[in-house]
Amino acid sequence: MRIVVLAGGIGGARFLRGLKQAAPEADITVIGNTGDDIHLFGLKVCPDLDTVMYTLGGGINEEQGWGRTDESFRVKEELAAYGVGPEWFGLGDRDFATHIVRTQMLSAGYPLSAVTEALCTRWNPGVRLLPMSDDRVETHVAVELDGERKVIHFQEYWVKLRASLPADAVVPVGADQAKPAPGVLEAIAAADVILFPPSNPVVSVGTILAVPGIREAIAEAGVPVVGLSPIVGDAPVRGMADKVLAAVGVEATAEAVARHYGSGLLDGWLVDTVDAGAVAGVEDAGIRCRAVPLMMTDLDATAEMARQALALALEVRA
Amino acid sequence: MRIVVLAGGIGGARFLRGLKQAAPEADITVIGNTGDDIHLFGLKVCPDLDTVMYTLGGGINEEQGWGRTDESFRVKEELAAYGVGPEWFGLGDRDFATHIVRTQMLSAGYPLSAVTEALCTRWNPGVRLLPMSDDRVETHVAVELDGERKVIHFQEYWVKLRASLPADAVVPVGADQAKPAPGVLEAIAAADVILFPPSNPVVSVGTILAVPGIREAIAEAGVPVVGLSPIVGDAPVRGMADKVLAAVGVEATAEAVARHYGSGLLDGWLVDTVDAGAVAGVEDAGIRCRAVPLMMTDLDATAEMARQALALALEVRA
Numbered sequence: 001m002r003i004v005v006l007a008g009g010i011g012g013a014r015f016l017r018g019l020k021q022a023a024p025e026a027d028i029t030v031i032g033n034t035g036d037d038i039h040l041f042g043l044k045v046c047p048d049l050d051t052v053m054y055t056l057g058g059g060i061n062e063e064q065g066w067g068r069t070d071e072s073f074r075v076k077e078e079l080a081a082y083g084v085g086p087e088w089f090g091l092g093d094r095d096f097a098t099h100i101v102r103t104q105m106l107s108a109g110y111p112l113s114a115v116t117e118a119l120c121t122r123w124n125p126g127v128r129l130l131p132m133s134d135d136r137v138e139t140h141v142a143v144e145l146d147g148e149r150k151v152i153h154f155q156e157y158w159v160k161l162r163a164s165l166p167a168d169a170v171v172p173v174g175a176d177q178a179k180p181a182p183g184v185l186e187a188i189a190a191a192d193v194i195l196f197p198p199s200n201p202v203v204s205v206g207t208i209l210a211v212p213g214i215r216e217a218i219a220e221a222g223v224p225v226v227g228l229s230p231i232v233g234d235a236p237v238r239g240m241a242d243k244v245l246a247a248v249g250v251e252a253t254a255e256a257v258a259r260h261y262g263s264g265l266l267d268g269w270l271v272d273t274v275d276a277g278a279v280a281g282v283e284d285a286g287i288r289c290r291a292v293p294l295m296m297t298d299l300d301a302t303a304e305m306a307r308q309a310l311a312l313a314l315e316v317r318a
Numbered sequence: 319m320r321i322v323v324l325a326g327g328i329g330g331a332r333f334l335r336g337l338k339q340a341a342p343e344a345d346i347t348v349i350g351n352t353g354d355d356i357h358l359f360g361l362k363v364c365p366d367l368d369t370v371m372y373t374l375g376g377g378i379n380e381e382q383g384w385g386r387t388d389e390s391f392r393v394k395e396e397l398a399a400y401g402v403g404p405e406w407f408g409l410g411d412r413d414f415a416t417h418i419v420r421t422q423m424l425s426a427g428y429p430l431s432a433v434t435e436a437l438c439t440r441w442n443p444g445v446r447l448l449p450m451s452d453d454r455v456e457t458h459v460a461v462e463l464d465g466e467r468k469v470i471h472f473q474e475y476w477v478k479l480r481a482s483l484p485a486d487a488v489v490p491v492g493a494d495q496a497k498p499a500p501g502v503l504e505a506i507a508a509a510d511v512i513l514f515p516p517s518n519p520v521v522s523v524g525t526i527l528a529v530p531g532i533r534e535a536i537a538e539a540g541v542p543v544v545g546l547s548p549i550v551g552d553a554p555v556r557g558m559a560d561k562v563l564a565a566v567g568v569e570a571t572a573e574a575v576a577r578h579y580g581s582g583l584l585d586g587w588l589v590d591t592v593d594a595g596a597v598a599g600v601e602d603a604g605i606r607c608r609a610v611p612l613m614m615t616d617l618d619a620t621a622e623m624a625r626q627a628l629a630l631a632l633e634v635r636a
Binding site (some may be wrong): 041042043056066072074075076077078079081082084085091094097098101104107119122169 | 359360361362392393394397399400401402411412414415416418419422425437440525551633
């Protein structure tokens with residue numbers, strides 16, 4: 001079975017770990033969000049790709065869900081001693097090495113997809129990890145800051161400001177000019193199932209879908225497309241998805257997110273059991289819906305979510 | 319008193335520390351060798367400038383003479399885990415930060431001299447530290463390796479091979495096209511005294527003198543130029559200067575090095591007391607010479623060497 005998964009960072013990575021357990025024989029291609037990418041200290045940082053790579057490769061800091069296990073911050077401390085920031089982005093020493101290798105390869109002319117493949121030869125994530133695009137895309141957020149409308153990098157909004165201000169707009173800058181990375185459209189065309197993990201529907205899955213060609217390829221693939229709600233009980237399971245949903249005029253509910261993706265894209269949708277009341281509304285929108293436990297409390301629970309998603313895909317196809 | 323010092327790495331840096339103690343009121347400009355510079359992991363590393371900066375700024379690893387005190391090597395270990403080397407060059411985590419800041423500023427368009435000045439605002443070395451040039455110069459060494467003549471980077475010769483092979487030639491690649499950095503010729507023209515510390519006469523001081531205009535400016539400055547022999551008792555005080563002296567056809571003796579600089583450049587030369595027998599020969603070459611203790615065993619001994627150099631400069635001028 002060939003499965004394509006559109007993934008953001010922590011939520012996507014943890015779901016993938018469950019999916020690998022649920023479908024150990026499957027051939028899984030992950031299309032990773034690169035809209036979170038940021039240049040820091042002259043280095044190219046790809047937080048979502050790295051979170052997937054570290055999580056599936058056994059290098060993740062389990063507790064925080066991002067960054068490396070057993071991490072230290074000596075480089076960052078020294079940079080701060082030089083007065084060079086930002087200090088709000090937590091780049092650890094081990095993590096720095098990844099960005100140094102990536103930046104060196106990019107400078108040598110390799111596209112991000114080739115660099116990601118090279119990094120994965122170390123991590124052996126057990127999936128094929130593709131960036132959504134080799135072209136630069138950067139999600140920017142419009143906010144009101146000190147009485148002025150300002151457009152800031154997504155990471156500044158998310159990490160520095162902890163999404164504490166309402167977002168007026170979320171724009172994946174460069175997405176409209178970006179091309180899907182080599183292999184992305186081919187993987188979608190060859191897929192048996194396409195899954196949207198409980199990743200952020202705006203700044204993770206939404207950004208991937210903003211790359212021209214990807215949404216169309218998924219809609220036209222003729223295979224089941226099943227998503228898992230990142231909203232449980234009208235609140236994001238983790239992260240601050242409600243803040244960026246508001247910016248695109250979508251309520252933070254399991255049903256509203258399903259309708260946001262729409263039946264043109266989505267064939268099936270899993271909501272949490274606490275949102276069982278939303279099933280009828282989602283099905284009214286033309287999307288098959290089931291209520292199952294959606295909290296990724298441990299690997300077994302996550303694997304069961306993946307099984308349910310694959311079961312719904314089978315049901316949709318039948 | 320305005321003193322200009324042409325400095326390499328460890329020897330130059332330690333001498334400068336003694337000079338600062340010997341002449342606390344002096345206005346010292348250091349023209350640093352950049353022929354040792356190397357690009358590693360996509361980062362610009364300037365070992366000699368950093369050794370001077372760290373030594374005078376209190377950040378040096380005293381025992382080894384280069385690199386940072388209280389250093390760790392986590393980034394390097396991770397790079398090795400990615401299969402990315404070289405492993406033979408000891409870049410520590412704290413040191414990495416310096417190269418990251420430098421590379422970021424260079425990429426932003428600042429010349430090396432401006433970058434060095436910026437880094438020094440943190441370290442306050444108490445001297446004005448100028449790179450010999452803002453242009454790229456890289457010392458390469460020709461050796462016979464596995465039966466073939468190969469040209470390798472100086473650091474590969476020096477650090478990886480520990481100068482274990484005879485050097486057929488030492489070439490400061492790019493030096494002939496390089497221009498002195500802003501302030502270099504002005505500092506020489508305004509100097510009261512010019513000193514050559516016991517740095518390597520070929521790959522440190524020699525490389526600086528290879529930048530067109532610098533040798534001429536020193537020769538024409540009309541002020542005393544005094545050097546200290548890096549060779550004591552027919553062997554280098556530290557490092558492997560004898561190996562590269564052989565490549566340029568110069569014997570590893572205090573007298574031969576003085577004659578190599580020549581009376582057109584050098585007015586005074588200090589040899590160690592064990593080389594007192596060389597004094598007459600040096601003076602025969604038209605260079606005033608004194609035999610004094612030249613081992614930089616501690617700061618006081620080093621300061622005394624600096625005092626002797628300044629005394630010889632006075633004597634030469636009189």
